[in-house]
Amino acid sequence: MVTSSLLMHILNGLAYGMLLFMIAAGLSIIFGLMNVVNLAHGAFYLAGVYIAYSLVARHMGFWPSLLVSVAVVAILGVLVEKWLLERVYGRELEQVLLTFGLSFIFADLVEWIWGSSPLTLPVPEALDVSLNVGGMMFPAYRIFVILVGCLLAVLLWYIESKTRIGAIIRAGVDDREMLSALGININVVFTCMFAVGAALAGLSGVLGGPIMGMYVGIDAEILVSSLVIVVVGGLGTWKGAFIGAIVIGVVDTLGRVWFPSFTMAMVFLIMIAVLLMKPNGLFGRGAAA
Amino acid sequence: MKKETVALHVAFVAATMLLPLILTSYGLKLTSEVLIIAMFVMSLGLIIGFAGLVSLGHAAFFGIGAYTVALISEHVDNTWLLLIAAVVTAGIVAFLSGLMFIRSSGAYFLMITLAFGQMLYAIAYKMEGVTGGADGKAVSESFNLGFGAIESRLAFYYVAAAAFLACYYLLRVFLSSPLGKGVRGIKENESRMTALGYNTHLYKLTVYSLSGMMAGFAGALYAYFNQYISPDLLHWMFSGQALIMVIVGGVGTLLGPAIGAGFFVILQNYISSYTERWPIIMGLLFVCLVLYGRGGVIHLASLVWSHLQSKRRTGREKSVLPKEGSGFESLKG
Numbered sequence: 001m002v003t004s005s006l007l008m009h010i011l012n013g014l015a016y017g018m019l020l021f022m023i024a025a026g027l028s029i030i031f032g033l034m035n036v037v038n039l040a041h042g043a044f045y046l047a048g049v050y051i052a053y054s055l056v057a058r059h060m061g062f063w064p065s066l067l068v069s070v071a072v073v074a075i076l077g078v079l080v081e082k083w084l085l086e087r088v089y090g091r092e093l094e095q096v097l098l099t100f101g102l103s104f105i106f107a108d109l110v111e112w113i114w115g116s117s118p119l120t121l122p123v124p125e126a127l128d129v130s131l132n133v134g135g136m137m138f139p140a141y142r143i144f145v146i147l148v149g150c151l152l153a154v155l156l157w158y159i160e161s162k163t164r165i166g167a168i169i170r171a172g173v174d175d176r177e178m179l180s181a182l183g184i185n186i187n188v189v190f191t192c193m194f195a196v197g198a199a200l201a202g203l204s205g206v207l208g209g210p211i212m213g214m215y216v217g218i219d220a221e222i223l224v225s226s227l228v229i230v231v232v233g234g235l236g237t238w239k240g241a242f243i244g245a246i247v248i249g250v251v252d253t254l255g256r257v258w259f260p261s262f263t264m265a266m267v268f269l270i271m272i273a274v275l276l277m278k279p280n281g282l283f284g285r286g287a288a289a
Numbered sequence: 290m291k292k293e294t295v296a297l298h299v300a301f302v303a304a305t306m307l308l309p310l311i312l313t314s315y316g317l318k319l320t321s322e323v324l325i326i327a328m329f330v331m332s333l334g335l336i337i338g339f340a341g342l343v344s345l346g347h348a349a350f351f352g353i354g355a356y357t358v359a360l361i362s363e364h365v366d367n368t369w370l371l372l373i374a375a376v377v378t379a380g381i382v383a384f385l386s387g388l389m390f391i392r393s394s395g396a397y398f399l400m401i402t403l404a405f406g407q408m409l410y411a412i413a414y415k416m417e418g419v420t421g422g423a424d425g426k427a428v429s430e431s432f433n434l435g436f437g438a439i440e441s442r443l444a445f446y447y448v449a450a451a452a453f454l455a456c457y458y459l460l461r462v463f464l465s466s467p468l469g470k471g472v473r474g475i476k477e478n479e480s481r482m483t484a485l486g487y488n489t490h491l492y493k494l495t496v497y498s499l500s501g502m503m504a505g506f507a508g509a510l511y512a513y514f515n516q517y518i519s520p521d522l523l524h525w526m527f528s529g530q531a532l533i534m535v536i537v538g539g540v541g542t543l544l545g546p547a548i549g550a551g552f553f554v555i556l557q558n559y560i561s562s563y564t565e566r567w568p569i570i571m572g573l574l575f576v577c578l579v580l581y582g583r584g585g586v587i588h589l590a591s592l593v594w595s596h597l598q599s600k601r602r603t604g605r606e607k608s609v610l611p612k613e614g615s616g617f618e619s620l621k622g
Binding site: 031094105272 | 395536
């Protein structure tokens with residue numbers, strides 16, 4: 001029984017890790033490519049899940065709500081990048097402050113519109129069943145989230161290493177000036193990447209809604225975990241984000257079961273250990289900022 | 290020290306001491322809060338403006354100071370002991386964390402300090418048995434330095450004012466000491482300082498620990514002042530507020546952060562009595578400050594500020610002021 005409940009916790013951890021992966025991947029690439037520590041990334045998660053909640057509550061169905069919500073968050077990302085971030089490129093601290101301010105505005109707006117009591121997104125009907133995993137019943141929805149995460153990882157890996165777009169992004173992480181000197185319109189690349197990052201965070205929010213629930217403050221929790229993942233995995237790489245997210249997701253979930261008060265401390269210790277051994281993270285590209 | 294400088298300092302101290310004459314009881318309370326927060330923000334301004342370490346988790350040390358007082362005051366009632374305990378605890382945590390964090394710089398340092406602060410927040414939030422969890426804890430012990438309990442707002446104002454002045458002058462002395470000059474040299478040009486044979490890591494660690502101790506001291510006073518503590522004191526929002534106070538007040542100055550603290554605490558008090566949406570307003574302030582700060586009010590204020598500074602200080606000290614007036618270059622090294 002002990003092993004099967006451990007398996008259960010690990011599966012839960014994987015599901016949580018996949019949600020974190022979707023956020024951390026965007027955060028990491030935005031950081032690596034644009035040198036922006038986007039502290040508003042948690043707010044995109046928040047926006048994703050709350051917009052989906054409102055749509056589902058209006059009987060729109062889970063899947064259409066997911067699409068609409070992700071699209072809205074992507075547009076939000078474009079607006080933030082075009083209207084605000086673009087004006088302060090190259091000025092690191094100002095970018096941090098800007099996104100920090102935005103995260104407050106978004107979080108407080110969400111509290112204003114939807115109230116501060118916790119809500120949950122219902123599990124989509126088709127997946128509202130339990131599967132038999134090693135003698136224990138496990139929600140199919142979480143398995144689905146794990147699959148989506150893995151699929152996304154493969155897709156992102158393929159784009160990163162096999163396509164022209166991926167080559168542009170890798171080149172951008174290594175040397176921005178050189179990339180624009182080669183005739184690539186770096187502004188378009190930045191806007192697209194920021195939108196993709198935002199959309200991934202929104203997707204994570206919607207998919208995470210039925211698992212994590214939604215409440216004010218979850219954005220900060222998610223953001224901090226994702227920042228830890230970026231530091232652990234190394235900036236500018238999807239592989240690092242994937243491995244880091246799995247490690248942090250599983251440790252966090254096991255921590256919640258065994259030492260509820262010190263979950264964050266365990267996650268933090270992992271970060272410190274990695275940082276002391278490999279200052280650039282496990283799979284870091286380029287020098288530490 | 291020049292005669293005028295001495296006169297200015299005497300006037301500064303006298304003004305602080307005479308301020309209660311024109312303040313209402315509510316004003317006294319608010320000003321005490323400003324002074325306590327100012328100490329905290331000054332400690333953050335010290336590491337940002339003089340050592341180039343931009344932290345987004347400085348509330349950790351403030352919170353540690355406050356929690357130390359709240360938790361130990363259940364067993365010990367000597368105010369001196371509690372204050373010392375708070376300062377020492379915050380100092381030790383700052384030293385140990387600095388030992389690990391200071392290797393990294395720039396955005397990495399910012400992310401790590403943020404994660405560190407949020408870790409302490411999570412611990413304080415979840416260890417309900419010890420810390421009271423989200424509800425926080427009341428601090429019932431009265432402030433007593435050996436001359437009887439200090440209960441009135443006026444008396445506490447003088448405690449806060451004396452503490453603030455002590456911190457301010459301590460930092461002035463520190464910054465003009467060889468150690469402080471070394472720290473400033475590191476901010477100006479770290480590789481040159483390394484080449485000159487300075488152990489820059491050690492210098493940064495010293496100033497980080499000192500800053501943590503001062504933040505812990507401010508937190509301890511705050512616990513007495515507010516008679517209630519909650520995990521919010523450790524939250525990144527509070528760290529971020531302190532950061533914005535430093536920037537509004539002026540990076541690379543000592544009194545600037547204190548003035549920023551005054552501006553924000555009073556603004557927050559004023560706005561909070563009209564609306565609950567303070568975070569939105571603060572967020573908008575952040576955004577506007579970043580987008581328009583360069584040419585707008587802040588730039589103007591910093592121009593006025595540097596004008597005053599150049600009158601007041603010697604030319605040598607002036608070089609510490611941020612070159613572009615907004616102090617954001619601290620992260621570029």
